Amino acid sequence: xxxxxxxxxxxxxxxxxxxxxxxxxxxxxxxxxxxxxxxxxxxxxxxxxxxxxxxxxxxxxxxxxxxxxxxxxxxxxxxxxxxxxxxxxxxxxxxxxxxxxxxxxxxxxxxxxxxxxxxxxxxxxxxxxxxxxxxxxxxxxxxxxxxxxxxxxxxxxxxxxxxxxxxxxxxxxxxxxxxxxxxx
Amino acid sequence: xxxxxxxxxxxxxxxxxxxxxxxxxxxxxxxxxxxxxxxxxxxxxxxxxxxxxxxxxxxxxxxxxxxxxxxxxxxxxxxxxxxxxxxxxxxxxxxxxxxxxxxxxxxxxxxxxxxxxxxxxxxxxxxxxxxxxxxxxxxxxxxxxxxxxxxxxxxxxxxxxxxxxxxxxxxxxxxxxxxxxxxxxxxxxxxxxxxxxxxxxxxxxxxxxxxxxxxxxxxxxxxxxxxxxxxxxxxxxxxxxxxxxxxxxxxxxxxxxxxxxxxxxxxxxxxxxxxxxxxxxxxxxxxxxxxxxxxxxxxxxxxxxxxxxxxxxxxxxxxxxxxxxxxxxxxxxxxxxxxxxxxxxxxxxxxxxxxxxxxxxxxxxxxxxxxxxxxxxxxxxxxxxxxxxxxxxxxxxxxxxxxxxxxxxxxxxxxxxxxxxxxxxxxxxxxxxxxxxxxxxxxxxxx
Numbered sequence: 001x002x003x004x005x006x007x008x009x010x011x012x013x014x015x016x017x018x019x020x021x022x023x024x025x026x027x028x029x030x031x032x033x034x035x036x037x038x039x040x041x042x043x044x045x046x047x048x049x050x051x052x053x054x055x056x057x058x059x060x061x062x063x064x065x066x067x068x069x070x071x072x073x074x075x076x077x078x079x080x081x082x083x084x085x086x087x088x089x090x091x092x093x094x095x096x097x098x099x100x101x102x103x104x105x106x107x108x109x110x111x112x113x114x115x116x117x118x119x120x121x122x123x124x125x126x127x128x129x130x131x132x133x134x135x136x137x138x139x140x141x142x143x144x145x146x147x148x149x150x151x152x153x154x155x156x157x158x159x160x161x162x163x164x165x166x167x168x169x170x171x172x173x174x175x176x177x178x179x180x181x182x183x184x
Numbered sequence: 185x186x187x188x189x190x191x192x193x194x195x196x197x198x199x200x201x202x203x204x205x206x207x208x209x210x211x212x213x214x215x216x217x218x219x220x221x222x223x224x225x226x227x228x229x230x231x232x233x234x235x236x237x238x239x240x241x242x243x244x245x246x247x248x249x250x251x252x253x254x255x256x257x258x259x260x261x262x263x264x265x266x267x268x269x270x271x272x273x274x275x276x277x278x279x280x281x282x283x284x285x286x287x288x289x290x291x292x293x294x295x296x297x298x299x300x301x302x303x304x305x306x307x308x309x310x311x312x313x314x315x316x317x318x319x320x321x322x323x324x325x326x327x328x329x330x331x332x333x334x335x336x337x338x339x340x341x342x343x344x345x346x347x348x349x350x351x352x353x354x355x356x357x358x359x360x361x362x363x364x365x366x367x368x369x370x371x372x373x374x375x376x377x378x379x380x381x382x383x384x385x386x387x388x389x390x391x392x393x394x395x396x397x398x399x400x401x402x403x404x405x406x407x408x409x410x411x412x413x414x415x416x417x418x419x420x421x422x423x424x425x426x427x428x429x430x431x432x433x434x435x436x437x438x439x440x441x442x443x444x445x446x447x448x449x450x451x452x453x454x455x456x457x458x459x460x461x462x463x464x465x466x467x468x469x470x471x472x473x474x475x476x477x478x479x480x481x482x483x484x485x486x487x488x489x490x491x492x493x494x495x496x497x498x499x500x501x502x503x504x505x506x507x508x509x510x511x512x513x514x515x516x517x518x519x520x521x522x523x524x525x526x527x528x529x530x531x532x533x534x535x536x537x538x539x540x541x542x543x544x545x546x547x548x549x550x551x552x553x554x555x556x557x558x559x560x561x562x563x564x565x566x567x568x569x570x571x572x573x574x575x576x577x578x579x580x581x582x583x584x585x586x587x588x589x590x591x592x593x594x595x596x597x598x599x600x601x602x603x604x605x606x607x608x609x610x611x612x613x614x615x616x617x618x619x620x621x622x623x624x625x626x627x628x629x630x631x
Contacts, residue, residue: 041472044479048250048453051446055439069243072446076246076479077237083480092481093207096533100205115206122214129233159237 017176026172032165033086040079047075067148077155081162085169113177116170123167130160185223191501194219198492208538209484212492219495228498232491239490240483243442245350248343248486249479250445255297256475257452261460263423264293264306270416272314273408279386282318283328283378286311290332291371295339296427296452300573304333304584312589319389319401322592323600324381330581330597331374331604334570337536339367340431341444344536344569347486348562351544355559356441357434358626362559365621366567366611373607381603422455435629482537489541502545509550516554517616520561523547524568524612531572539569563622564612571608574601 017026054068087093095115100108134156136142143149185193194215201211220228240246258264268289275281275288286307294303308329315325337344340360349356389400430448433439439447453471457463496502514522526547530539551561573581575598585597615621 037473037476040476041469044249044253044449044472044475047246048253048446048449051250051443052450055433055443055447059438069442072442073241073243073246076249076483077241079476080249080480080483083476084484087477087480087484088207091207092477093209093484094481094535095205095207095211096202097205098533099203111205115204118201118204118214119206119210122210122217125217126213126233129230132230133233133237155237155241156233159233 017172017179020179022172022175025168026176029085029165029169029172030089033083033089033169036082036165037086040083043075043079047072047079050075066146067150070144070146070148070150074150074155074158078158078162081159082165084162085165088166088169088173109177109180113174116174116177120167120170120174123163123170127160127164127167130156130163134160187500187504190219190223190499191505194496194499194501202533208534209481209488212485212538212542213488216488216492216495219499223499224495235494236487236491239494240487242350243440244346244356245486246483247442247445248346248482249475250442250449251298251341251343251346252478252482253449253471253475254445254452255299255302256471256478257449257456258293258297258423259299259302259306260471260474261456261462263296263419263456263460264289264303265310266416266419267293267423268307268310268314270413270420273413273416276406276408280379280382282315283320283324283382284375286315286328287332287371287374287378290329291335291339291367292424292427294333294336295367296423298336298341298343300333300336300570301580301584303336304329304581305588307332308585308588312585312592316589317401318404319385320382321385321596321600322589323596324385325600326585326589326592326597327600327602327604328374328378330574330579330585330601331607333581333584334573334608335367335370337570337573338363338370338563338566340364341441341448342566343482344540344566345562346441347537347540348544348565351540352548352558352562354562355626355630358559358630359562360434360441361626361629362563362622363566365625366563366615369614369621370567370608370611373611374604377603377607419459422459426451426455482535485535485537486541489538493541493545496542497545503549505546506549509546510553516556519550519554520556520564520616523551524564527565527568528571531569532575536566536569536572540565557619557623559626560615560619560622564615567608567612567615571605575605 017023050068050072054065057063057065084093099111103111134153137151137156138153142152144152197218198211198215201215202208204211206214217229217232220232268285271285271289271292272282275285278284289307289311290303293307294300297303297306308326311329312325315328316322336342340363342360342363345359345363346356348354349359392398392400426448429451430444433447434441434444453468456467462468493502509519512519527539527543530543534542548558548561552558573579575582579601582594582597582601585592586594
């Protein structure tokens with residue numbers, strides 16, 4: 001398994017937006033990402049605590065609970081999707097970088113911008129479809145199939161928010177890449 | 185367009201997009217969505233996010249971040265160094281004991297942390313300098329740690345196995361148990377090689393001393409008193425108890441695999457708080473951040489790999505490819521060899537999670553039709569993917585070693601791991617001759 005972060009092998013974040021009208025937006029996304037990481041950490045701790053509580057309550061109090069799996073799923077799904085923009089901010093979503101070794105630095109910069117534009121197109125599409133899914137679930141008051149039956153719009157909203165922020169993060173990287181091309 | 189043409193196009197498009205350097209998750213998702221747009225009913229595009237969510241919202245899959253949390257908690261504490269120091273002291277009287285201590289420390293740490301690079305990093309930081317100080321050649325020292333780290337995805341709880349159990353629809357409990365025998369086999373092979381290599385290098389050092397008076401650290405001996413050895417135990421025992429406790433909870437019927445992940449994470453955090461006083465937010469923040477980074481990257485790849493497989497199945501690509509392989513009427517072992525070869529080549533470029541989810545629908549039906557046990561095959565596939573962690577061009581563990589011992593030339597590291605790759609091939613061969621090494625334990629424990 002590729003535990004790059006644990007091994008201290010973080011990829012470089014690449015260029016940042018140097019200035020201009022988008023600089024405040026880039027700083028806002030950075031600020032938001034920092035808070036999302038804290039919230040995501042709490043969500044993972046909560047999921048661990050919920051599953052532990054489930055084992056303890058069943059073993060010691062003979063009390064079965066029916067909500068632990070879904071509550072843990074909601075916490076983890078939320079943490080994962082919401083943090084996806086943060087991971088993208090330092091280009092932590094791994095890819096096959098073989099081609100980069102054969103291209104000149106200039107060609108590599110062009111490749112990176114093209115790849116970022118394609119990534120943005122996919123993330124924007126996924127974000128759009130996530131919001132329509134959320135809207136449907138909210139309007140139709142959809143719930144999960146379990147006996148607990150929590151509303152489905154909650155995880156869908158977390159997914160839609162996370163992927164939208166990811167699309168925004170990639171868009172900022174596209175702009176940063178283009179600024180760098182125009183620069184000296 | 186025929187299924188063959190669509191299938192070929194799907195494969196080529198995936199390769200082209202991936203080799204542009206696009207992140208694997210986005211590349212798989214993009215190819216799947218484009219093929220949905222062109223070859224599937226237009227309504228399918230409306231359900232793309234629902235598909236991904238429903239595939240991902242399984243507590244078995246979502247236990248992966250919690251296993252990563254457990255590994256990060258142990259990996260970022262001093263547990264690895266303490267475990268290594270204790271094993272080193274207890275094995276000091278055995279010839280080649282230092283190498284064996286490193287292999288054992290890697291295996292135990294891997295079983296606790298469940299991560300190959302984290303194991304390499306934690307044990308290697310203490311083990312590589314110690315081995316080099318004692319005269320071990322740099323390549324040999326690096327090879328032991330790089331290969332020992334790979335035991336992380338074979339010994340339970342292994343994230344790779346969680347995915348395989350989902351993809352192959354086999355029992356996760358059985359799969360975890362099936363990994364123990366082959367894991368111990370590899371530990372034995374690695375340790376035996378370490379002793380043999382020690383003897384060779386030790387003999388050369390003695391000869392050099394006799395001929396030219398060249399002194400080598402190989403000839404120095406360190407003796408630990410019983411008191412020193414016993415004093416090292418209290419810091420290690422709680423982690424060994426955690427390892428055993430989690431396994432008892434899982435197989436004693438106290439907890440499901442996902443509950444075990446949560447329980448293990450909580451226990452690991454409690455242990456590092458009590459033993460190493462790591463309870464302050466500043467101590468926990470790096471652990472939680474590393475967990476989130478790793479989990480998010482992996483879970484997005486998993487989600488998009490599942491979407492990719494769904495499209496492949498909807499377009500009958502996987503079924504047709506599987507039928508084509510069956511139709512070749514290859515002999516049983518040739519089929520197995522060809523499939524393991526394919527997995528190995530994919531391992532040059534892709535992380536195990538993608539390999540499993542992308543290839544399972546194609547390779548598993550022919551293997552099942554040929555009469556292979558899918559749990560046994562899961563273990564073989566895992567060992568082959570372990571090799572991908574230590575051989576070029578990707579070989580993540582090699583990069584970890586380069587990170588912790590930058591003065592060892594890459595050439596030495598690569599040559600140092602090669603004997604261990606050969607030992608992994610030997611383990612695969614032994615498992616083919618004696619499949620019971622993998623299948624016996626699950627059959628005994630789970631009736």
